[in-house]
Amino acid sequence: MSIKPDEAYATFISGFSCSAAVLSSFAEELGLDKExxxxxxxxxxxxLSRTDNICGAVSGAIMVIGLKYGKVTPKDNAARDKTQMLVQQFLREFAKKNSSVNCTDLLGYNLGNPEEYAMARDKKLFVTKCPALVRDATEILEKLL
Known part of the structure:
Protein backbone atom coordinates (compact mmCIF):
# COMPACT_ATOMS: atom_id res chain seq x y z
CA MET A 1 0.00 0.00 0.00
CA SER A 2 1.39 3.38 -1.00
CA ILE A 3 1.91 6.31 1.28
CA LYS A 4 1.53 8.91 -1.48
CA PRO A 5 -2.09 9.85 -0.63
CA ASP A 6 -1.09 10.32 3.02
CA GLU A 7 1.99 12.30 1.99
CA ALA A 8 -0.05 14.57 -0.30
CA TYR A 9 -2.67 15.03 2.42
CA ALA A 10 -0.02 15.96 5.01
CA THR A 11 1.68 18.36 2.60
CA PHE A 12 -1.62 20.12 1.92
CA ILE A 13 -2.53 20.31 5.61
CA SER A 14 0.92 21.76 6.36
CA GLY A 15 0.15 24.81 4.23
CA PHE A 16 1.06 24.04 0.63
CA SER A 17 -1.46 24.35 -2.19
CA CYS A 18 -3.47 21.37 -3.40
CA SER A 19 -1.51 21.33 -6.65
CA ALA A 20 1.82 21.41 -4.82
CA ALA A 21 0.69 18.61 -2.51
CA VAL A 22 -0.14 16.29 -5.40
CA LEU A 23 2.89 17.13 -7.56
CA SER A 24 5.38 16.93 -4.70
CA SER A 25 4.20 13.50 -3.63
CA PHE A 26 5.45 12.11 -6.97
CA ALA A 27 8.27 14.58 -7.63
CA GLU A 28 11.36 12.78 -6.45
CA GLU A 29 10.63 9.53 -8.29
CA LEU A 30 10.18 11.61 -11.44
CA GLY A 31 13.48 13.48 -11.06
CA LEU A 32 12.19 16.67 -9.50
CA ASP A 33 13.11 17.83 -6.01
CA LYS A 34 10.24 18.77 -3.71
CA GLU A 35 11.22 22.44 -3.43
CA LEU A 48 -5.65 28.44 -10.92
CA SER A 49 -4.92 31.16 -8.39
CA ARG A 50 -8.56 31.86 -7.54
CA THR A 51 -9.70 32.39 -11.12
CA ASP A 52 -12.71 30.02 -11.14
CA ASN A 53 -10.88 27.30 -13.04
CA ILE A 54 -9.67 23.71 -12.72
CA CYS A 55 -9.07 22.28 -9.24
CA GLY A 56 -5.45 22.55 -8.13
CA ALA A 57 -5.31 18.88 -7.15
CA VAL A 58 -6.30 18.08 -10.73
CA SER A 59 -3.67 20.47 -12.09
CA GLY A 60 -1.03 18.82 -9.92
CA ALA A 61 -2.04 15.41 -11.23
CA ILE A 62 -1.79 16.59 -14.83
CA MET A 63 1.72 17.87 -14.09
CA VAL A 64 2.66 14.44 -12.72
CA ILE A 65 1.37 12.72 -15.86
CA GLY A 66 3.34 15.16 -18.02
CA LEU A 67 6.52 14.63 -16.02
CA LYS A 68 6.24 10.88 -16.36
CA TYR A 69 5.08 10.52 -19.97
CA GLY A 70 5.32 13.92 -21.65
CA LYS A 71 6.76 14.67 -25.05
CA VAL A 72 10.41 15.76 -25.02
CA THR A 73 11.22 15.78 -28.72
CA PRO A 74 9.22 17.49 -31.47
CA LYS A 75 8.34 14.27 -33.27
CA ASP A 76 7.47 12.14 -30.23
CA ASN A 77 3.76 12.15 -30.90
CA ALA A 78 3.39 8.77 -29.18
CA ALA A 79 4.40 10.41 -25.90
CA ARG A 80 1.96 13.26 -26.52
CA ASP A 81 -0.82 10.81 -27.32
CA LYS A 82 -0.13 8.71 -24.23
CA THR A 83 -0.02 11.81 -22.03
CA GLN A 84 -3.29 13.13 -23.42
CA MET A 85 -4.98 9.73 -23.07
CA LEU A 86 -3.90 9.46 -19.42
CA VAL A 87 -4.97 13.04 -18.67
CA GLN A 88 -8.37 12.35 -20.21
CA GLN A 89 -8.71 9.16 -18.21
CA PHE A 90 -7.67 10.94 -15.01
CA LEU A 91 -10.21 13.72 -15.63
CA ARG A 92 -13.00 11.20 -16.23
CA GLU A 93 -12.20 9.25 -13.08
CA PHE A 94 -11.82 12.35 -10.91
CA ALA A 95 -15.09 13.83 -12.21
CA LYS A 96 -16.87 10.51 -11.75
CA LYS A 97 -15.82 10.44 -8.11
CA ASN A 98 -16.29 14.15 -7.37
CA SER A 99 -18.84 15.35 -9.99
CA SER A 100 -16.47 17.93 -11.54
CA VAL A 101 -12.85 18.96 -12.06
CA ASN A 102 -13.62 22.66 -11.61
CA CYS A 103 -12.73 24.23 -8.25
CA THR A 104 -15.87 26.35 -8.04
CA ASP A 105 -18.13 23.39 -8.81
CA LEU A 106 -16.32 21.20 -6.30
CA LEU A 107 -16.44 23.70 -3.45
CA GLY A 108 -19.65 25.50 -4.32
CA TYR A 109 -17.88 28.85 -4.07
CA ASN A 110 -15.94 30.95 -6.57
CA LEU A 111 -12.66 31.60 -4.76
CA GLY A 112 -12.00 34.58 -7.04
CA ASN A 113 -14.86 36.42 -5.35
CA PRO A 114 -13.63 37.74 -1.96
CA GLU A 115 -17.01 37.22 -0.29
CA GLU A 116 -17.34 33.67 -1.58
CA TYR A 117 -13.74 32.93 -0.62
CA ALA A 118 -14.50 34.11 2.93
CA MET A 119 -17.62 31.92 3.02
CA ALA A 120 -15.65 28.87 1.85
CA ARG A 121 -13.00 29.59 4.49
CA ASP A 122 -15.65 30.10 7.20
CA LYS A 123 -17.27 26.77 6.24
CA LYS A 124 -13.79 25.24 6.63
CA LEU A 125 -13.85 23.74 3.13
CA PHE A 126 -10.09 24.09 2.88
CA VAL A 127 -9.70 21.66 5.79
CA THR A 128 -12.66 19.40 5.09
CA LYS A 129 -13.30 19.20 1.34
CA CYS A 130 -9.92 20.08 -0.22
CA PRO A 131 -7.84 17.45 1.62
CA ALA A 132 -10.20 14.76 0.33
CA LEU A 133 -9.78 16.06 -3.22
CA VAL A 134 -5.99 15.96 -2.84
CA ARG A 135 -6.22 12.38 -1.60
CA ASP A 136 -8.59 11.40 -4.45
CA ALA A 137 -6.30 12.90 -7.09
CA THR A 138 -3.28 11.09 -5.68
CA GLU A 139 -5.08 7.75 -5.43
CA ILE A 140 -6.38 7.98 -8.99
CA LEU A 141 -2.91 8.91 -10.23
CA GLU A 142 -1.35 5.89 -8.58
CA LYS A 143 -3.77 3.60 -10.36
CA LEU A 144 -3.06 5.21 -13.73
CA LEU A 145 0.71 5.34 -13.51
Missing part, protein backbone atom coordinates in the same frame (compact mmCIF):
# COMPACT_ATOMS: atom_id res chain seq x y z
CA UNK A 36 11.07 22.84 -7.21
CA UNK A 37 7.74 20.98 -7.29
CA UNK A 38 6.31 23.36 -4.69
CA UNK A 39 7.42 26.34 -6.77
CA UNK A 40 6.14 24.99 -10.09
CA UNK A 41 2.73 24.12 -8.67
CA UNK A 42 2.29 27.23 -6.51
CA UNK A 43 0.16 29.22 -8.97
CA UNK A 44 -2.12 26.31 -9.85
CA UNK A 45 -3.87 25.95 -6.48
CA UNK A 46 -7.32 27.32 -5.65
CA UNK A 47 -8.68 26.90 -9.14
Missing amino acids: TAYKIACGFGSG
Whole structure:
Protein backbone atom coordinates (compact mmCIF):
# COMPACT_ATOMS: atom_id res chain seq x y z
CA MET A 1 0.00 0.00 0.00
CA SER A 2 1.39 3.38 -1.00
CA ILE A 3 1.91 6.31 1.28
CA LYS A 4 1.53 8.91 -1.48
CA PRO A 5 -2.09 9.85 -0.63
CA ASP A 6 -1.09 10.32 3.02
CA GLU A 7 1.99 12.30 1.99
CA ALA A 8 -0.05 14.57 -0.30
CA TYR A 9 -2.67 15.03 2.42
CA ALA A 10 -0.02 15.96 5.01
CA THR A 11 1.68 18.36 2.60
CA PHE A 12 -1.62 20.12 1.92
CA ILE A 13 -2.53 20.31 5.61
CA SER A 14 0.92 21.76 6.36
CA GLY A 15 0.15 24.81 4.23
CA PHE A 16 1.06 24.04 0.63
CA SER A 17 -1.46 24.35 -2.19
CA CYS A 18 -3.47 21.37 -3.40
CA SER A 19 -1.51 21.33 -6.65
CA ALA A 20 1.82 21.41 -4.82
CA ALA A 21 0.69 18.61 -2.51
CA VAL A 22 -0.14 16.29 -5.40
CA LEU A 23 2.89 17.13 -7.56
CA SER A 24 5.38 16.93 -4.70
CA SER A 25 4.20 13.50 -3.63
CA PHE A 26 5.45 12.11 -6.97
CA ALA A 27 8.27 14.58 -7.63
CA GLU A 28 11.36 12.78 -6.45
CA GLU A 29 10.63 9.53 -8.29
CA LEU A 30 10.18 11.61 -11.44
CA GLY A 31 13.48 13.48 -11.06
CA LEU A 32 12.19 16.67 -9.50
CA ASP A 33 13.11 17.83 -6.01
CA LYS A 34 10.24 18.77 -3.71
CA GLU A 35 11.22 22.44 -3.43
CA THR A 36 11.07 22.84 -7.21
CA ALA A 37 7.74 20.98 -7.29
CA TYR A 38 6.31 23.36 -4.69
CA LYS A 39 7.42 26.34 -6.77
CA ILE A 40 6.14 24.99 -10.09
CA ALA A 41 2.73 24.12 -8.67
CA CYS A 42 2.29 27.23 -6.51
CA GLY A 43 0.16 29.22 -8.97
CA PHE A 44 -2.12 26.31 -9.85
CA GLY A 45 -3.87 25.95 -6.48
CA SER A 46 -7.32 27.32 -5.65
CA GLY A 47 -8.68 26.90 -9.14
CA LEU A 48 -5.65 28.44 -10.92
CA SER A 49 -4.92 31.16 -8.39
CA ARG A 50 -8.56 31.86 -7.54
CA THR A 51 -9.70 32.39 -11.12
CA ASP A 52 -12.71 30.02 -11.14
CA ASN A 53 -10.88 27.30 -13.04
CA ILE A 54 -9.67 23.71 -12.72
CA CYS A 55 -9.07 22.28 -9.24
CA GLY A 56 -5.45 22.55 -8.13
CA ALA A 57 -5.31 18.88 -7.15
CA VAL A 58 -6.30 18.08 -10.73
CA SER A 59 -3.67 20.47 -12.09
CA GLY A 60 -1.03 18.82 -9.92
CA ALA A 61 -2.04 15.41 -11.23
CA ILE A 62 -1.79 16.59 -14.83
CA MET A 63 1.72 17.87 -14.09
CA VAL A 64 2.66 14.44 -12.72
CA ILE A 65 1.37 12.72 -15.86
CA GLY A 66 3.34 15.16 -18.02
CA LEU A 67 6.52 14.63 -16.02
CA LYS A 68 6.24 10.88 -16.36
CA TYR A 69 5.08 10.52 -19.97
CA GLY A 70 5.32 13.92 -21.65
CA LYS A 71 6.76 14.67 -25.05
CA VAL A 72 10.41 15.76 -25.02
CA THR A 73 11.22 15.78 -28.72
CA PRO A 74 9.22 17.49 -31.47
CA LYS A 75 8.34 14.27 -33.27
CA ASP A 76 7.47 12.14 -30.23
CA ASN A 77 3.76 12.15 -30.90
CA ALA A 78 3.39 8.77 -29.18
CA ALA A 79 4.40 10.41 -25.90
CA ARG A 80 1.96 13.26 -26.52
CA ASP A 81 -0.82 10.81 -27.32
CA LYS A 82 -0.13 8.71 -24.23
CA THR A 83 -0.02 11.81 -22.03
CA GLN A 84 -3.29 13.13 -23.42
CA MET A 85 -4.98 9.73 -23.07
CA LEU A 86 -3.90 9.46 -19.42
CA VAL A 87 -4.97 13.04 -18.67
CA GLN A 88 -8.37 12.35 -20.21
CA GLN A 89 -8.71 9.16 -18.21
CA PHE A 90 -7.67 10.94 -15.01
CA LEU A 91 -10.21 13.72 -15.63
CA ARG A 92 -13.00 11.20 -16.23
CA GLU A 93 -12.20 9.25 -13.08
CA PHE A 94 -11.82 12.35 -10.91
CA ALA A 95 -15.09 13.83 -12.21
CA LYS A 96 -16.87 10.51 -11.75
CA LYS A 97 -15.82 10.44 -8.11
CA ASN A 98 -16.29 14.15 -7.37
CA SER A 99 -18.84 15.35 -9.99
CA SER A 100 -16.47 17.93 -11.54
CA VAL A 101 -12.85 18.96 -12.06
CA ASN A 102 -13.62 22.66 -11.61
CA CYS A 103 -12.73 24.23 -8.25
CA THR A 104 -15.87 26.35 -8.04
CA ASP A 105 -18.13 23.39 -8.81
CA LEU A 106 -16.32 21.20 -6.30
CA LEU A 107 -16.44 23.70 -3.45
CA GLY A 108 -19.65 25.50 -4.32
CA TYR A 109 -17.88 28.85 -4.07
CA ASN A 110 -15.94 30.95 -6.57
CA LEU A 111 -12.66 31.60 -4.76
CA GLY A 112 -12.00 34.58 -7.04
CA ASN A 113 -14.86 36.42 -5.35
CA PRO A 114 -13.63 37.74 -1.96
CA GLU A 115 -17.01 37.22 -0.29
CA GLU A 116 -17.34 33.67 -1.58
CA TYR A 117 -13.74 32.93 -0.62
CA ALA A 118 -14.50 34.11 2.93
CA MET A 119 -17.62 31.92 3.02
CA ALA A 120 -15.65 28.87 1.85
CA ARG A 121 -13.00 29.59 4.49
CA ASP A 122 -15.65 30.10 7.20
CA LYS A 123 -17.27 26.77 6.24
CA LYS A 124 -13.79 25.24 6.63
CA LEU A 125 -13.85 23.74 3.13
CA PHE A 126 -10.09 24.09 2.88
CA VAL A 127 -9.70 21.66 5.79
CA THR A 128 -12.66 19.40 5.09
CA LYS A 129 -13.30 19.20 1.34
CA CYS A 130 -9.92 20.08 -0.22
CA PRO A 131 -7.84 17.45 1.62
CA ALA A 132 -10.20 14.76 0.33
CA LEU A 133 -9.78 16.06 -3.22
CA VAL A 134 -5.99 15.96 -2.84
CA ARG A 135 -6.22 12.38 -1.60
CA ASP A 136 -8.59 11.40 -4.45
CA ALA A 137 -6.30 12.90 -7.09
CA THR A 138 -3.28 11.09 -5.68
CA GLU A 139 -5.08 7.75 -5.43
CA ILE A 140 -6.38 7.98 -8.99
CA LEU A 141 -2.91 8.91 -10.23
CA GLU A 142 -1.35 5.89 -8.58
CA LYS A 143 -3.77 3.60 -10.36
CA LEU A 144 -3.06 5.21 -13.73
CA LEU A 145 0.71 5.34 -13.51
